[in-house]
Amino acid sequence: MPEGKKPHKNKPTSKKYTKYKIEGDNIVREKSCPRCGPGIFLMKAKNRLYCGKCHLTEFISKKDISEKEKSEEKKE
């Protein structure tokens, strides 16, 4: 077997297109990394956004998440 020739495998296609949504005539992009710039998208986690390239973690404000819990706490 000659070196440098690897058997071709089908790679999964880029999922980047899933980050683009077309709403009417506008293209809506998901949040991209402020450090890496447009084109590098942040991965969504439960309460944060994570950049797989520069490992930037951006926390989603807890207000939005715990608003439900808070309203349940303050039952007076």
Ligand SMILES: [Zn+2]
């Ligand atoms: Zn980044």
